[in-house]
Amino acid sequence: MKYQELVIKKINAFELKDIFDCGQCFRWNEELDGSYTGVVKCGVLNVNCDSKNIYFKGNLDCDIKAFVDKYFDLDRDYEAIKNKLSKIDEYMENSIKYGKGIRILNQDLWETIISYIISANNNIPRIKGIIERLSKKYGTKVSFENEDYYLFPTPEQLKDVTTAEYRSLGLGFRDIRLYETTETINNNNHLLDNLYDMKTLDVRDELLKLSGVGPKVADCILLFSDLKRFDIFPIDVWVRRVMNDLYIKNPDEKKVSNKVINKVAFDKFGDDAGLAQQYLFYWRRTLN
DNA sequence: CTGCAGGCCGGCG
DNA sequence: CGCCGGCCTGCA
Numbered sequence: 629m630k631y632q633e634l635v636i637k638k639i640n641a642f643e644l645k646d647i648f649d650c651g652q653c654f655r656w657n658e659e660l661d662g663s664y665t666g667v668v669k670c671g672v673l674n675v676n677c678d679s680k681n682i683y684f685k686g687n688l689d690c691d692i693k694a695f696v697d698k699y700f701d702l703d704r705d706y707e708a709i710k711n712k713l714s715k716i717d718e719y720m721e722n723s724i725k726y727g728k729g730i731r732i733l734n735q736d737l738w739e740t741i742i743s744y745i746i747s748a749n750n751n752i753p754r755i756k757g758i759i760e761r762l763s764k765k766y767g768t769k770v771s772f773e774n775e776d777y778y779l780f781p782t783p784e785q786l787k788d789v790t791t792a793e794y795r796s797l798g799l800g801f802r803d804i805r806l807y808e809t810t811e812t813i814n815n816n817n818h819l820l821d822n823l824y825d826m827k828t829l830d831v832r833d834e835l836l837k838l839s840g841v842g843p844k845v846a847d848c849i850l851l852f853s854d855l856k857r858f859d860i861f862p863i864d865v866w867v868r869r870v871m872n873d874l875y876i877k878n879p880d881e882k883k884v885s886n887k888v889i890n891k892v893a894f895d896k897f898g899d900d901a902g903l904a905q906q907y908l909f910y911w912r913r914t915l916n
Numbered sequence: 917c918t919g920c921a922g923g924c925c926g927g928c929g
Numbered sequence: 930c931g932c933c934g935g936c937c938t939g940c941a
Contacts, residue, residue: 651922744922745924747923748923749921749922749923749924749937750922750923750937750938751920751921751922751938751940752921752922753921753939753940754921754938754939755921755922798939800936801924801937801938802936805924842923844922844923845922845924848922862922864922864923865921865922866922867922885931913922
Protein backbone atom coordinates (compact mmCIF):
# COMPACT_ATOMS: atom_id res chain seq x y z
CA MET A 629 0.00 0.00 0.00
CA LYS A 630 1.27 3.42 -0.89
CA TYR A 631 -0.07 6.91 -0.29
CA GLN A 632 -0.90 8.57 -3.62
CA GLU A 633 -2.59 11.71 -4.87
CA LEU A 634 -4.13 12.79 -8.14
CA VAL A 635 -5.78 15.98 -9.37
CA ILE A 636 -7.80 16.16 -12.57
CA LYS A 637 -9.82 18.95 -14.13
CA LYS A 638 -13.48 19.14 -13.14
CA ILE A 639 -15.81 17.53 -15.62
CA ASN A 640 -19.49 18.21 -15.90
CA ALA A 641 -20.90 14.75 -15.24
CA PHE A 642 -19.17 14.24 -11.90
CA GLU A 643 -20.93 15.16 -8.67
CA LEU A 644 -19.94 13.26 -5.54
CA LYS A 645 -23.39 13.14 -4.04
CA ASP A 646 -24.97 11.92 -7.27
CA ILE A 647 -22.34 9.25 -7.83
CA PHE A 648 -22.25 7.82 -4.33
CA ASP A 649 -25.88 8.29 -3.25
CA CYS A 650 -27.61 7.08 -6.38
CA GLY A 651 -27.67 3.59 -4.97
CA GLN A 652 -25.02 1.72 -6.92
CA CYS A 653 -22.40 1.32 -4.17
CA PHE A 654 -22.34 0.53 -0.46
CA ARG A 655 -18.91 1.44 0.86
CA TRP A 656 -18.61 5.19 0.29
CA ASN A 657 -19.32 7.63 3.11
CA GLU A 658 -19.37 11.40 3.29
CA GLU A 659 -16.78 13.14 5.47
CA LEU A 660 -17.27 16.32 7.47
CA ASP A 661 -15.51 18.35 4.77
CA GLY A 662 -17.92 17.15 2.09
CA SER A 663 -15.47 14.73 0.54
CA TYR A 664 -16.22 11.02 0.28
CA THR A 665 -14.05 8.14 1.45
CA GLY A 666 -14.51 4.62 0.16
CA VAL A 667 -12.92 1.21 0.41
CA VAL A 668 -12.19 -0.23 -3.02
CA LYS A 669 -10.48 -3.40 -4.19
CA CYS A 670 -6.94 -2.04 -4.02
CA GLY A 671 -7.20 0.14 -0.93
CA VAL A 672 -8.80 3.26 0.52
CA LEU A 673 -9.64 6.29 -1.59
CA ASN A 674 -10.86 9.80 -0.78
CA VAL A 675 -12.44 12.13 -3.36
CA ASN A 676 -13.21 15.81 -3.17
CA CYS A 677 -14.39 18.38 -5.71
CA ASP A 678 -14.48 22.10 -6.25
CA SER A 679 -15.53 24.13 -9.26
CA LYS A 680 -12.15 23.67 -10.93
CA ASN A 681 -10.77 20.26 -9.97
CA ILE A 682 -11.41 16.79 -8.67
CA TYR A 683 -8.98 15.69 -5.94
CA PHE A 684 -8.15 12.08 -5.25
CA LYS A 685 -5.92 10.75 -2.46
CA GLY A 686 -5.60 7.30 -1.03
CA ASN A 687 -3.61 4.43 0.33
CA LEU A 688 -3.55 2.01 -2.56
CA ASP A 689 -1.61 -0.94 -3.88
CA CYS A 690 -2.43 0.00 -7.47
CA ASP A 691 -1.68 3.07 -9.58
CA ILE A 692 -4.16 5.78 -8.59
CA LYS A 693 -4.46 7.23 -12.08
CA ALA A 694 -5.18 3.92 -13.78
CA PHE A 695 -7.59 2.95 -11.03
CA VAL A 696 -9.55 6.21 -11.07
CA ASP A 697 -9.82 6.17 -14.87
CA LYS A 698 -11.44 2.78 -14.82
CA TYR A 699 -13.44 2.96 -11.60
CA PHE A 700 -15.08 6.28 -12.40
CA ASP A 701 -15.67 5.38 -16.04
CA LEU A 702 -13.76 8.47 -17.16
CA ASP A 703 -13.39 7.32 -20.78
CA ARG A 704 -17.12 7.46 -21.40
CA ASP A 705 -18.67 10.67 -22.78
CA TYR A 706 -21.54 11.23 -20.35
CA GLU A 707 -22.34 14.64 -21.83
CA ALA A 708 -23.09 13.08 -25.19
CA ILE A 709 -25.29 10.41 -23.65
CA LYS A 710 -27.13 12.94 -21.50
CA ASN A 711 -27.81 15.14 -24.50
CA LYS A 712 -29.18 12.20 -26.41
CA LEU A 713 -31.38 10.94 -23.58
CA SER A 714 -32.63 14.43 -22.73
CA LYS A 715 -34.21 14.69 -26.16
CA ILE A 716 -36.43 11.65 -25.60
CA ASP A 717 -39.00 13.45 -23.45
CA GLU A 718 -39.35 15.91 -20.60
CA TYR A 719 -39.29 13.18 -17.96
CA MET A 720 -35.83 12.11 -19.02
CA GLU A 721 -34.78 15.72 -19.32
CA ASN A 722 -35.91 16.44 -15.76
CA SER A 723 -34.43 13.31 -14.22
CA ILE A 724 -31.11 14.02 -15.93
CA LYS A 725 -31.16 17.57 -14.62
CA TYR A 726 -31.71 16.14 -11.16
CA GLY A 727 -28.93 13.54 -11.35
CA LYS A 728 -26.64 15.34 -13.75
CA GLY A 729 -23.50 14.28 -11.90
CA ILE A 730 -24.15 10.54 -11.91
CA ARG A 731 -21.52 8.20 -13.26
CA ILE A 732 -21.81 4.43 -13.35
CA LEU A 733 -18.94 2.98 -11.34
CA ASN A 734 -16.93 -0.02 -12.52
CA GLN A 735 -16.78 -1.93 -9.25
CA ASP A 736 -14.98 -5.19 -8.55
CA LEU A 737 -17.05 -8.09 -9.88
CA TRP A 738 -16.71 -10.42 -6.90
CA GLU A 739 -17.58 -7.68 -4.41
CA THR A 740 -20.54 -6.59 -6.51
CA ILE A 741 -21.91 -10.12 -6.70
CA ILE A 742 -21.80 -10.64 -2.94
CA SER A 743 -23.03 -7.13 -2.14
CA TYR A 744 -26.12 -7.49 -4.30
CA ILE A 745 -26.89 -10.96 -2.98
CA ILE A 746 -26.95 -9.28 0.43
CA SER A 747 -29.20 -6.53 -0.93
CA ALA A 748 -32.11 -8.88 -1.61
CA ASN A 749 -35.26 -7.90 0.28
CA ASN A 750 -33.13 -5.61 2.42
CA ASN A 751 -32.67 -1.92 3.10
CA ILE A 752 -29.62 0.20 2.43
CA PRO A 753 -28.50 0.99 6.00
CA ARG A 754 -28.63 -2.68 6.88
CA ILE A 755 -26.88 -3.73 3.68
CA LYS A 756 -24.06 -1.32 4.44
CA GLY A 757 -23.83 -2.55 8.02
CA ILE A 758 -23.59 -6.18 6.98
CA ILE A 759 -20.88 -5.43 4.42
CA GLU A 760 -18.88 -3.45 6.99
CA ARG A 761 -19.06 -6.25 9.56
CA LEU A 762 -18.15 -8.82 6.93
CA SER A 763 -15.15 -6.79 5.84
CA LYS A 764 -14.00 -6.03 9.36
CA LYS A 765 -14.12 -9.68 10.37
CA TYR A 766 -12.58 -11.30 7.28
CA GLY A 767 -11.01 -8.55 5.16
CA THR A 768 -7.51 -7.11 5.14
CA LYS A 769 -6.88 -4.02 7.26
CA VAL A 770 -5.68 -0.85 5.55
CA SER A 771 -4.81 2.36 7.34
CA PHE A 772 -5.46 5.78 5.86
CA GLU A 773 -5.02 9.10 7.61
CA ASN A 774 -4.90 7.53 11.06
CA GLU A 775 -7.99 5.42 10.59
CA ASP A 776 -8.43 1.72 9.99
CA TYR A 777 -10.41 0.41 7.04
CA TYR A 778 -11.05 -3.14 5.90
CA LEU A 779 -10.98 -4.37 2.33
CA PHE A 780 -13.88 -6.45 1.10
CA PRO A 781 -12.90 -10.07 1.86
CA THR A 782 -11.62 -12.15 -1.04
CA PRO A 783 -13.22 -15.49 -1.99
CA GLU A 784 -10.20 -17.14 -0.38
CA GLN A 785 -10.75 -15.23 2.87
CA LEU A 786 -14.36 -16.47 3.02
CA LYS A 787 -13.50 -20.04 2.12
CA ASP A 788 -14.02 -21.61 5.54
CA VAL A 789 -16.74 -19.31 6.88
CA THR A 790 -19.85 -21.19 8.00
CA THR A 791 -23.48 -20.20 7.55
CA ALA A 792 -23.72 -19.82 11.32
CA GLU A 793 -20.96 -17.21 11.25
CA TYR A 794 -22.75 -15.33 8.49
CA ARG A 795 -25.92 -15.53 10.52
CA SER A 796 -24.15 -13.95 13.48
CA LEU A 797 -23.17 -10.99 11.30
CA GLY A 798 -26.83 -10.34 10.49
CA LEU A 799 -27.04 -11.95 7.05
CA GLY A 800 -30.32 -13.66 7.94
CA PHE A 801 -31.66 -16.06 5.33
CA ARG A 802 -28.96 -14.93 2.89
CA ASP A 803 -26.35 -16.91 4.83
CA ILE A 804 -26.70 -20.05 2.70
CA ARG A 805 -26.64 -18.03 -0.52
CA LEU A 806 -23.38 -16.37 0.42
CA TYR A 807 -21.93 -19.70 1.49
CA GLU A 808 -22.92 -21.49 -1.71
CA THR A 809 -21.88 -18.76 -4.12
CA THR A 810 -18.51 -18.36 -2.39
CA GLU A 811 -18.01 -22.12 -2.61
CA THR A 812 -18.94 -22.16 -6.30
CA ILE A 813 -16.50 -19.38 -7.10
CA ASN A 814 -13.71 -20.89 -5.02
CA ASN A 815 -14.19 -24.22 -6.81
CA ASN A 816 -14.03 -22.64 -10.28
CA ASN A 817 -11.00 -20.40 -10.43
CA HIS A 818 -11.78 -18.93 -13.83
CA LEU A 819 -15.55 -18.65 -13.49
CA LEU A 820 -15.50 -14.88 -12.99
CA ASP A 821 -12.56 -14.15 -15.32
CA ASN A 822 -14.33 -15.89 -18.17
CA LEU A 823 -17.39 -13.65 -17.92
CA TYR A 824 -15.65 -10.55 -19.23
CA ASP A 825 -15.41 -11.73 -22.83
CA MET A 826 -18.85 -13.29 -23.04
CA LYS A 827 -21.97 -11.85 -24.62
CA THR A 828 -24.20 -10.04 -22.16
CA LEU A 829 -27.08 -12.49 -22.21
CA ASP A 830 -24.70 -15.41 -21.73
CA VAL A 831 -23.09 -13.65 -18.77
CA ARG A 832 -26.54 -13.13 -17.34
CA ASP A 833 -27.31 -16.85 -17.64
CA GLU A 834 -24.08 -17.66 -15.83
CA LEU A 835 -24.81 -15.19 -13.03
CA LEU A 836 -28.33 -16.59 -12.62
CA LYS A 837 -26.82 -19.98 -11.79
CA LEU A 838 -25.30 -18.53 -8.61
CA SER A 839 -27.21 -19.03 -5.38
CA GLY A 840 -29.01 -15.85 -4.38
CA VAL A 841 -28.74 -14.29 -7.83
CA GLY A 842 -32.08 -13.72 -9.54
CA PRO A 843 -32.98 -11.39 -12.43
CA LYS A 844 -32.71 -8.14 -10.49
CA VAL A 845 -29.45 -8.96 -8.75
CA ALA A 846 -27.95 -10.27 -12.00
CA ASP A 847 -28.82 -7.04 -13.78
CA CYS A 848 -27.30 -4.91 -11.03
CA ILE A 849 -24.10 -6.95 -11.25
CA LEU A 850 -23.99 -6.52 -15.03
CA LEU A 851 -24.42 -2.76 -14.83
CA PHE A 852 -22.59 -1.76 -11.64
CA SER A 853 -19.55 -4.03 -11.80
CA ASP A 854 -16.56 -3.85 -14.10
CA LEU A 855 -18.48 -6.09 -16.47
CA LYS A 856 -19.83 -2.66 -17.51
CA ARG A 857 -22.88 -3.78 -19.50
CA PHE A 858 -24.30 -0.35 -20.07
CA ASP A 859 -27.48 -1.39 -21.85
CA ILE A 860 -28.83 -3.42 -18.92
CA PHE A 861 -31.92 -2.04 -17.17
CA PRO A 862 -32.30 -3.40 -13.62
CA ILE A 863 -35.91 -3.36 -12.43
CA ASP A 864 -36.59 -2.90 -8.74
CA VAL A 865 -39.70 -1.58 -7.04
CA TRP A 866 -38.77 2.05 -7.70
CA VAL A 867 -37.94 1.57 -11.35
CA ARG A 868 -41.14 -0.40 -11.81
CA ARG A 869 -43.04 2.45 -10.19
CA VAL A 870 -41.51 5.22 -12.24
CA MET A 871 -41.75 3.31 -15.53
CA ASN A 872 -45.43 2.55 -14.94
CA ASP A 873 -46.24 6.09 -13.82
CA LEU A 874 -44.51 7.73 -16.78
CA TYR A 875 -44.95 5.36 -19.69
CA ILE A 876 -46.98 2.22 -19.15
CA LYS A 877 -49.76 3.69 -17.00
CA ASN A 878 -51.31 0.43 -15.88
CA PRO A 879 -53.79 1.20 -13.05
CA ASP A 880 -52.57 -1.94 -11.30
CA GLU A 881 -48.81 -1.60 -11.16
CA LYS A 882 -48.36 -5.14 -9.87
CA LYS A 883 -49.76 -6.53 -13.09
CA VAL A 884 -47.01 -5.04 -15.24
CA SER A 885 -44.48 -7.72 -16.16
CA ASN A 886 -40.75 -7.09 -16.18
CA LYS A 887 -40.76 -8.19 -19.79
CA VAL A 888 -42.99 -5.26 -20.73
CA ILE A 889 -40.91 -2.80 -18.71
CA ASN A 890 -37.74 -4.07 -20.34
CA LYS A 891 -39.19 -3.70 -23.80
CA VAL A 892 -40.31 -0.12 -23.17
CA ALA A 893 -36.87 0.67 -21.76
CA PHE A 894 -35.05 -0.87 -24.66
CA ASP A 895 -37.25 0.85 -27.25
CA LYS A 896 -36.79 4.24 -25.63
CA PHE A 897 -33.24 4.15 -24.33
CA GLY A 898 -31.49 1.47 -26.38
CA ASP A 899 -27.81 1.06 -25.55
CA ASP A 900 -27.99 3.76 -22.87
CA ALA A 901 -30.73 2.02 -20.86
CA GLY A 902 -28.48 1.43 -17.86
CA LEU A 903 -27.68 5.07 -17.33
CA ALA A 904 -31.29 6.05 -18.07
CA GLN A 905 -32.34 3.66 -15.32
CA GLN A 906 -30.04 5.39 -12.85
CA TYR A 907 -31.42 8.86 -13.63
CA LEU A 908 -35.02 7.66 -13.30
CA PHE A 909 -34.32 5.63 -10.18
CA TYR A 910 -32.42 8.40 -8.39
CA TRP A 911 -35.03 11.00 -9.33
CA ARG A 912 -38.06 8.94 -8.34
CA ARG A 913 -36.54 7.52 -5.21
CA THR A 914 -35.20 10.70 -3.68
CA LEU A 915 -38.21 12.81 -4.56
CA ASN A 916 -40.46 9.91 -3.61
C1' DC B 917 -47.96 -4.99 17.55
C1' DT B 918 -47.83 -5.02 12.12
C1' DG B 919 -45.51 -3.48 7.97
C1' DC B 920 -41.77 -3.27 5.10
C1' DA B 921 -37.10 -2.71 2.75
C1' DG B 922 -33.37 -2.14 -3.98
C1' DG B 923 -35.76 -10.31 -4.25
C1' DC B 924 -34.90 -15.17 -4.36
C1' DC B 925 -36.34 -19.82 -3.96
C1' DG B 926 -39.26 -23.67 -4.20
C1' DG B 927 -43.68 -25.67 -4.92
C1' DC B 928 -47.76 -25.67 -7.46
C1' DG B 929 -51.31 -25.20 -11.32
C1' DC C 930 -43.77 -21.02 -17.84
C1' DG C 931 -46.31 -17.58 -14.31
C1' DC C 932 -47.90 -17.07 -9.70
C1' DC C 933 -47.48 -17.04 -4.72
C1' DG C 934 -46.10 -17.69 0.16
C1' DG C 935 -42.24 -17.58 3.17
C1' DC C 936 -38.16 -15.59 4.70
C1' DC C 937 -33.71 -12.98 8.74
C1' DT C 938 -33.48 -8.57 10.69
C1' DG C 939 -33.93 -3.87 12.23
C1' DC C 940 -36.40 0.21 12.23
C1' DA C 941 -40.80 3.09 11.80
